[in-house]
Amino acid sequence: MKKILWILAICSPALAQQPATTFEEALAKVAAYEPGADQKPIADLRRLVQTGSSSPERASQMEQGLLKALETATLSGKEQVCRQLSIAGSGASVPALAKMLGAAETADTARYALERIPGPAVNQALRDMLPKTSGMAQIGIVNTLGARKDAGASSALRGLVAGSDPMAAAAAAAALGQIADAAALAAVRLKTSGALRAEVDEAYLHAAEQMAAKGDKKGALAIYKELSASSEPEITRIAALAGAASCGGKDAVPILAAAMKGSEPKVQAQAIRQLGAIPGAEVTTMLGQSVAGMDTMGKIRVLTALAERGDKAALPVMLNATRDNAAPVRVVAFQGLGKIGDASVVVLLAETAARGNAEQAAARDFSALRTGGFPNERQLGPAAGLTEDVVARESLHRLRGAEIDKAIVAAIGTASPDAKMELIAAAAARAISAATPVLLANATDSNRDIRRAALRALRDTAGPSDVPGLIDLVVKSQGADRTEAGRVLASALRRSDKAPISPVMSAYQSASDADLRGSLLSVLGQAGRDESLPVLRAAAKDSTPEIRRGAILALSDWPNPTPMPDLLAAARSDSNPACQILALQGYIKMIALPDSRTPAVTVKMLADAMSLAKRADEKKAVLSQVQRFNTPEALALAESAARDPEVASEAQAAVAQIERRLTPRKQ
Amino acid sequence: MSRHRLRRAGAFLILGMAWAQVPGLEPLPIALPKPLFEGTPANLKVANLEKPLGKPRPPFLAPAGTTNVARARPVSSVAEPTVGELEMITDGNKAGTDGTFVELGPGVQAVTIDLKQKCTIYAVAIWHYHKQARVYSDVVVQAADDPDFLTSLRTVFNNDHDNTAGLGIGKDLNYIETNEGKLIEAKGAIGRYVRLYTNGNDTNALNHYVEVEVYGKPAQ
Numbered sequence: 001m002k003k004i005l006w007i008l009a010i011c012s013p014a015l016a017q018q019p020a021t022t023f024e025e026a027l028a029k030v031a032a033y034e035p036g037a038d039q040k041p042i043a044d045l046r047r048l049v050q051t052g053s054s055s056p057e058r059a060s061q062m063e064q065g066l067l068k069a070l071e072t073a074t075l076s077g078k079e080q081v082c083r084q085l086s087i088a089g090s091g092a093s094v095p096a097l098a099k100m101l102g103a104a105e106t107a108d109t110a111r112y113a114l115e116r117i118p119g120p121a122v123n124q125a126l127r128d129m130l131p132k133t134s135g136m137a138q139i140g141i142v143n144t145l146g147a148r149k150d151a152g153a154s155s156a157l158r159g160l161v162a163g164s165d166p167m168a169a170a171a172a173a174a175a176l177g178q179i180a181d182a183a184a185l186a187a188v189r190l191k192t193s194g195a196l197r198a199e200v201d202e203a204y205l206h207a208a209e210q211m212a213a214k215g216d217k218k219g220a221l222a223i224y225k226e227l228s229a230s231s232e233p234e235i236t237r238i239a240a241l242a243g244a245a246s247c248g249g250k251d252a253v254p255i256l257a258a259a260m261k262g263s264e265p266k267v268q269a270q271a272i273r274q275l276g277a278i279p280g281a282e283v284t285t286m287l288g289q290s291v292a293g294m295d296t297m298g299k300i301r302v303l304t305a306l307a308e309r310g311d312k313a314a315l316p317v318m319l320n321a322t323r324d325n326a327a328p329v330r331v332v333a334f335q336g337l338g339k340i341g342d343a344s345v346v347v348l349l350a351e352t353a354a355r356g357n358a359e360q361a362a363a364r365d366f367s368a369l370r371t372g373g374f375p376n377e378r379q380l381g382p383a384a385g386l387t388e389d390v391v392a393r394e395s396l397h398r399l400r401g402a403e404i405d406k407a408i409v410a411a412i413g414t415a416s417p418d419a420k421m422e423l424i425a426a427a428a429a430r431a432i433s434a435a436t437p438v439l440l441a442n443a444t445d446s447n448r449d450i451r452r453a454a455l456r457a458l459r460d461t462a463g464p465s466d467v468p469g470l471i472d473l474v475v476k477s478q479g480a481d482r483t484e485a486g487r488v489l490a491s492a493l494r495r496s497d498k499a500p501i502s503p504v505m506s507a508y509q510s511a512s513d514a515d516l517r518g519s520l521l522s523v524l525g526q527a528g529r530d531e532s533l534p535v536l537r538a539a540a541k542d543s544t545p546e547i548r549r550g551a552i553l554a555l556s557d558w559p560n561p562t563p564m565p566d567l568l569a570a571a572r573s574d575s576n577p578a579c580q581i582l583a584l585q586g587y588i589k590m591i592a593l594p595d596s597r598t599p600a601v602t603v604k605m606l607a608d609a610m611s612l613a614k615r616a617d618e619k620k621a622v623l624s625q626v627q628r629f630n631t632p633e634a635l636a637l638a639e640s641a642a643r644d645p646e647v648a649s650e651a652q653a654a655v656a657q658i659e660r661r662l663t664p665r666k667q
Numbered sequence: 668m669s670r671h672r673l674r675r676a677g678a679f680l681i682l683g684m685a686w687a688q689v690p691g692l693e694p695l696p697i698a699l700p701k702p703l704f705e706g707t708p709a710n711l712k713v714a715n716l717e718k719p720l721g722k723p724r725p726p727f728l729a730p731a732g733t734t735n736v737a738r739a740r741p742v743s744s745v746a747e748p749t750v751g752e753l754e755m756i757t758d759g760n761k762a763g764t765d766g767t768f769v770e771l772g773p774g775v776q777a778v779t780i781d782l783k784q785k786c787t788i789y790a791v792a793i794w795h796y797h798k799q800a801r802v803y804s805d806v807v808v809q810a811a812d813d814p815d816f817l818t819s820l821r822t823v824f825n826n827d828h829d830n831t832a833g834l835g836i837g838k839d840l841n842y843i844e845t846n847e848g849k850l851i852e853a854k855g856a857i858g859r860y861v862r863l864y865t866n867g868n869d870t871n872a873l874n875h876y877v878e879v880e881v882y883g884k885p886a887q
Contacts, residue, residue: 624833
């Protein structure tokens with residue numbers, strides 16, 4: 001790289017001093033150009049022509065120079081010169097270039113320049129050459145006339161379309177399309193058939209597109225209407241319908257509506273898709289009215305289009321389709337309700353989702369299904385997973401709007417048990433905080449599934465202001481429900497610092513039931529708020545072993561090592577052996593929590609734990625952690641334990657691990 | 668086959684024949700979910716890995732009247748699941764597809780099933796995750812009479828070969844998860860609570876359970 005920079009540094013002054021190439025010098029070299037020669041003169045000539053063509057006087061001078069060079073240039077040189085004439089050329093270049101059109105080897109080169117030179121002289125020259133040429137040369141001229149949109153060539157092109165050369169006819173049709181001579185195309189298309197008809201149709205569509213672009217939408221729409229007739233080929237009709245919708249908007253509705261009623265599926269699909277994209281209540285009405293007379297696929301297409309439009313005026317049609325005889329139609333209708341439904345469909349969606357559950361449960365061995373309020377029906381449906389219950393549930397979760405949330409909350413109170421479960425799940429999926437009171441009420445329902453569903457939903461809906469209600473729920477619940485309620489309460493406390501912990505502490509203080517007190521202690525442990533530590537510390541010294549146990553377990557759940565001294569104290573001095581063991585287990589578990597201690601301090605803590613361990617279980621737990629340290633103290637602790645037959649295997653494994661890491665590896 | 672394995676295979680054969688001849692023994696009615704993958708993975712680099720049988724597991728004989736005593740029993744864990752609900756572990760759905768398994772966070776995690784009464788346990792069947800041929804690490808299964816696992820603790824399976832989980836060194840082999848699940852012989856261990864540990868798997872650090880079945884009878 002450095003070498004290159006040096007060379008550049010040395011050469012650049014020399015390059016800077018080189019005299020600039022003149023137009024004449026570059027042109028002379030380009031005129032003599034042969035393939036494989038130096039390309040620099042070509043680049044120089046291009047630059048000089050681009051720069052000079054901004055001045056009419058200079059452009060004229062250059063044009064003369066280029067035309068003179070054209071007389072003697074090599075074939076490759078002619079090509080390069082013509083490229084520059086396409087920029088600097090004018091009517092003055094036409095005679096020379098027209099002469100080149102007659103020769104097969106120069107015709108394309110000449111057309112390149114002529115296609116880009118403005119002015120009627122070019123068009124006339126091309127028209128004049130048209131009858132004098134044939135085959136590819138003629139087709140080239142036709143293409144150029146099309147590219148120049150020369151309306152004056154229409155008559156000649158029309159003749160070619162009707163002529164005997166099919167390739168020239170196709171090219172002429174395409175050129176008429178570019179010229180947008182719809183009248184000419186309309187006239188010739190009726191006289192054509194087969195492959196040429198397809199070319200003419202395409203040109204006719206192209207002509208319509210250009211007419212629309214120029215503002216003649218009425219004319220364009222007439223062509224699209226003509227081409228969308230049922231007598232036309234399917235592909236032409238599909239393209240014509242797209243064109244009609246694109247340029248006509250509402251004016252295209254009659255054309256599209258007619259096509260929608262046909263029997264060709266692809267044409268119908270295109271018509272419905274295009275109609276669906278045209279805004280307006282009348283289109284919604286028309287689409288809705290069309291459903292009744294359609295077959296299953298037609299209904300599916302229209303309902304899908306109505307759902308995509310998002311126009312709530314289609315809600316009655318969608319609701320009606322949920323009762324259709326064909327299941328696929330019902331599925332699409334329930335999907336549609338998720339997009340255009342309002343509060344009035346909430347109960348229907350919940351009941352449909354629930355009905356699916358019931359049917360599945362009846363059809364299969366219930367033991368194979370999930371239980372507990374959130375049956376996973378998706379896996380029970382057909383491979384595609386699109387069953388009414390599944391889509392109804394998705395729609396219930398997807399519907400947007402505050403009124404939907406209100407309707408869900410209101411319906412929970414009155415729905416049947418199965419529908420209630422669906423509504424509760426929807427409240428959770430939508431995180432409706434306003435549902436919390438009704439969920440709290442249902443969390444003590446006599447139906448176990450409803451209780452569990454409500455408890456789970458509360459995790460997503462309960463906020464700081466719901467702490468008193470959740471405490472009340474913990475108090476009222478029993479067994480596994482109380483455990484779950486405690487988790488919900490702890491989760492609410494963890495999620496927000498604004499959630500007050502003091503009511504939980506007060507509830508604990510005033511509770512007399514040992515199980516309840518234990519649950520509330522567990523909540524305090526899971527919440528991990530510093531202000532509740534004094535309560536837990538006091539409980540760890542309570543006279544009742546059950547309370548001490550609850551406090552020790554809660555302290556063991558603490559998210560940081562703060563309560564370690566309390567656990568160590570209980571492990572040393574609790575009068576109850578079980579509490580001692582639990583405290584020691586909690587202490588060992590907490591040693592593994594992330595902390596900024598040095599390894600030596602941690603190993604000392606493990607040694608303390610080992611000295612308190614009376615059972616093999618705790619010793620093994622200590623050794624599991626000891627083996628992670630690469631210190632002589634850790635090795636000594638493991639070696640010492642290796643003399644204990646109860647844990648000899650674990651200690652020896654720890655010794656081997658530590659030694660392996662302490663021993664320097666051989667290079 | 669090593670001499671040790673030959674001896675072990677022989678012992679199983681004799682034991683199997685003996686059980687088969689004991690009146691009152693019946694095969695456990697373990698229903699298997701549909702397989703979610705085919706074949707045996709070739710590139711598993713896991714030490715102490717049990718060689719796949721290559722054929723369906725033979726029936727396990729247990730005293731007549733033995734049932735899944737864990738069905739619909741409450742399940743608890745220290746950490747909350749990150750996916751699914753704990754009750755899915757005993758809900759009877761072993762499909763193993765999305766929405767039918769529980770996921771617990773990384774590291775050593777345990778779930779505890781309360782059988783609600785003291786039971787004599789003959790076998791424990793575990794489906795951790797069978798959408799993929801995984802090997803879960805440090806699988807330990809214990810039974811105890813109390814929820815704190817302090818009294819009458821029995822370890823019925825342990826494949827933690829280096830005491831990583833802190834529950835002691837186990838000599839059981841690592842195994843590949845399939846739709847058959849892992850059937851563990853509990854040899855009549857008695858307990859009300861069954862606790863199951865794992866420490867991630869060979870694919871990721873997370874822990875999963877599709878279903879656990881505990882085959883036993885109420886203890887006399």
